[in-house]
Amino acid sequence: MNADDLASWIRHTAELVSADADRLTRLDAAIGDGDHGLNLDRGFRAAVEALPADVPPGKVLITAGRAIVSKTGGASGPLYGTALRRAGKAMGDEGEVDAAGLGAALRAGLEGVVELGKAAEGDKTMIDALAPAVAAYEAALAEGSGLAGCVRAAAEAAAKGADGTVPMRARKGRASYLGARSEGHMDPGASSTALVLQALADVAGEG
Template structure:
């Protein structure tokens, strides 16, 4: 799978996951937020899906992720739009134009996390998407450091993101609308952490189940130079 084909598959997979779980994400957000996370994410990812149907893999991986980020920033709206938009744009910026090869998916994922932390001023334990994103990147890099395949690294990241999302149940929110609830936010999943888990799950599924994975592994490594 070529790098831009993976980007298309990943974005489509994420859009499909959001569509399938829209009601759940909205219900989770209704408990501690504005009650619109699923609705907003569905709207934004639908625009991304339409872009892919219209243009297909007509750009590099970096260009496609950047374009998706701009659409999410515009159409999701609110904090989630800014955070997801910044994430995808930062990942896109971390990937070269394709003529000189790719610097590594691990670095791109890290840049996405850095953008989220910078924009949201959140840290692990604040009950945000950072609680899913941070362990996902750590698991991805650890798997790479131990010589695992890209598919194994992505799977490890997805599992860590899901565990991180589940860990938000016991947390008291310190950021966003949920923080207004104080101790009453304890006992609820953070919807942003859940949707982040879906993002990493979609990546793992497309890498491990996509056609001709060996071609993709030959073009992009876990770490720079791999």
């Protein structure tokens, strides 16, 4: 993938988030502050506006991450911003990113989110979608899949992971204050993470 591909990923993510902002906000209203969709929509719109030209792929993600941090309220801004910036830094200054390079970038993004949010799988957070997505990507890569196949596996795992948060009891964030009442609701961060990975799969599949 090159810089144009990654810029397309950010743009397509913004489209999917905007289209799904009301649902994400409803999910958050059930167990959080009720602003996840609106905040993330604003953040990714800012990321699209900030997209630079004539830079390496990694710089595209670093710039998008910074814009999201500056424009997105709540916890989602720092978490998504960190994920994108860490992924971008992992790409370095290479002009093209192959399947292995993208996998390493996604792993770096996951590690950044874990470090910042102090969450683990099973805590009912975006990690429950992101961690299985990265694991599925790496497994597909090890089995010889190309970039598009790896990303498709990641997107499918993210969607399954988001669905899996429904019966969980939240152990992190505002939702954790609800105790048993957090059960029966999909985590909004996991749901939006699945959208981000679906956007990447859509863009990778066009290549």
